[in-house]
Amino acid sequence: MYRDIAHAIYKRGESQVNGYEMPGWGWGLIFLDFLLFLPLIAVLNYSLQHVFPTLAIVEDPSPPAYEPVSLNDDSQSFAEENGPLADESARGNSQERLITSSLRSTYRTLKAISGWRSLFRGFACALVLSIIISILYTVLTALFVPGLIAAPLSALALVQFYTAWTHIVISVPSSKTFWQRRPPFKKTFHATALPVVMYFFASELATFIPGLVARAMSMNLPDRSQPGTIPAGDKNDIWKGAIVLLISLALHIFLVIPTQVILTRVQASLLPEDEDTIVPFDRSFQSKVEPAIVGGKGFATVKDAWESFSRASWMRLVKLYFKIFLAGLALGFFWLMVIIPEAVLIVSHSKKI
Numbered sequence: 001m002y003r004d005i006a007h008a009i010y011k012r013g014e015s016q017v018n019g020y021e022m023p024g025w026g027w028g029l030i031f032l033d034f035l036l037f038l039p040l041i042a043v044l045n046y047s048l049q050h051v052f053p054t055l056a057i058v059e060d061p062s063p064p065a066y067e068p069v070s071l072n073d074d075s076q077s078f079a080e081e082n083g084p085l086a087d088e089s090a091r092g093n094s095q096e097r098l099i100t101s102s103l104r105s106t107y108r109t110l111k112a113i114s115g116w117r118s119l120f121r122g123f124a125c126a127l128v129l130s131i132i133i134s135i136l137y138t139v140l141t142a143l144f145v146p147g148l149i150a151a152p153l154s155a156l157a158l159v160q161f162y163t164a165w166t167h168i169v170i171s172v173p174s175s176k177t178f179w180q181r182r183p184p185f186k187k188t189f190h191a192t193a194l195p196v197v198m199y200f201f202a203s204e205l206a207t208f209i210p211g212l213v214a215r216a217m218s219m220n221l222p223d224r225s226q227p228g229t230i231p232a233g234d235k236n237d238i239w240k241g242a243i244v245l246l247i248s249l250a251l252h253i254f255l256v257i258p259t260q261v262i263l264t265r266v267q268a269s270l271l272p273e274d275e276d277t278i279v280p281f282d283r284s285f286q287s288k289v290e291p292a293i294v295g296g297k298g299f300a301t302v303k304d305a306w307e308s309f310s311r312a313s314w315m316r317l318v319k320l321y322f323k324i325f326l327a328g329l330a331l332g333f334f335w336l337m338v339i340i341p342e343a344v345l346i347v348s349h350s351k352k353i
Contacts, residue, residue, distance in 0.1 A: 021353050026346040033342070037335060044331055046126070047119040048103070048324045051110070054169045056100035056320050057264045059279040061312050099279050101316060103323055109278065114173060122168040125178035129161050148208060152200040159192050160185050166267040171275045183270050191270055191299040195263035198302075202259045206251040210244045219244070257321070262305045269300035282308070 099109050110118035133154045140150035155162065160182040167181055168174075174181065182188075214221060219240045268281065269289055283289070285308040290296025300308070 021351045022346055023349045023351075026349070029342050029346065033338065036338075040331055043119060044324075044328055046123065047110075048327060050126070051119065051121060051169055052100065052103065052106050052324070053260070053317065053320060054166060054264055055106060055279050056313075056317050057261050057309075058170050058268045058277065058281050059098060059100050059313075060282040061098060061310055061316070098316065100320065103320075103327070113278065121173075122165045122178070125161060125165045125168060128178075129158060129165065132161075133158060148201060148204045151204045152197040155196050155200045156189070156193060159188050159196055162196065163188050163192060163267045163270055166264055167271050167275065170268055170277050170279065170281065171271060172278060174275070183272075187299070188270060191297075192263065192266055194302055195259070195266045195305070199256070199259040199263045202251075202255045206248060206256050209251060210248040213247055214240065214244045217243070253318075257317070258306075261309055261317070262302055265305035265309065266300050266302065269305070270298075 098105075100106050107119075110121070136154035136157060137147075137150050140153060141147060145153070161178070163183055164178050164181045167183075168178060217240045220234050220237055265285075269283070269285065271277070271281075271283075273283075273291075285300050285304045288304040288308060289298075289300050292298030
């Protein structure tokens with residue numbers, strides 16, 4: 001829905017500048033904007049929205065004595081390189097000392113591992129995942145499979161890759177490629193099939209229901225068959241849009257995020273024993289999970305993942321998402337502050353053809 005609106009606005013703006021020639025330096029400004037905002041958008045959309053929450057979901061709020069592992073090539077310990085952070089993990093009986101208790105401490109932890117590249121850990125795996133799942137989803141919807149069903153089905157075929165991505169994000173760097181880090185399909189499917197279906201169905205539902213409500217209220221929406229047109233404005237669309245936004249927000253808070261927590265924690269329970277994590281992680285899930293070698297399942301169930309995620313952890317995760325939301329708003333305002341003056345400058349120097 002929002003993509004259609006943006007496309008329609010773009011087409012209208014494009015039609016308004018027809019007949020005018022933009023000055024040559026205008027393209028230079030656009031290129032500089034691209035160089036400036038692309039990294040910021042990448043950090044916001046990937047690092048803050050995916051990497052940071054994954055670490056927060058996995059981090060144990062009450063770890064035992066925890067010695068950070070050495071992550072540096074010069075064999076200096078993580079604690080030596082980042083004394084305050086090492087203390088945060090070792091004495092982690094307080095929410096204030098947890099690594100993921102703030103964006104700054106999470107950033108410092110990641111940066112200490114391998115510099116700015118750590119902000120994009122697992123990016124290659126995520127890129128391949130997004131391409132493959134887009135193809136599968138397109139094929140299924142072309143066969144008239146509803147999106148609510150097509151999304152979970154597509155994800156089920158890629159459970160190994162989704163789990164490998166989580167392992168890459170939460171664990172210390174490895175010389176193995178993401179392809180080599182895929183866990184066995186049978187065990188991974190057995191452990192994550194239900195959480196995967198829950199999460200992807202919830203994600204689709206969080207998009208489908210607001211759209212359904214908008215159409216039920218006869219809200220003026222762009223027509224996909226006419227992408228270059230904007231529907232006539234209606235003052236009632238303001239309160240209708242507010243209702244749709246609140247419903248979407250509620251669905252994400254009470255449906256999408258809880259299922260994401262369950263899925264991520266179940267995936268993390270499949271992390272091989274010989275791989276260390278970059279945040280304190282309770283592999284036993286409060287003694288609910290027993291290793292397969294002693295007769296246990298060797299992974300957390302949906303119930304284990306849910307019950308072992310404490311109230312304090314929920315509060316920390318909600319605060320994190322709120323901070324990420326504010327970061328997105330800040331970037332949006334910054335973008336407007338840069339783009340609007342540039343647009344005025346370019347238009348004022350454009351020549352009529």
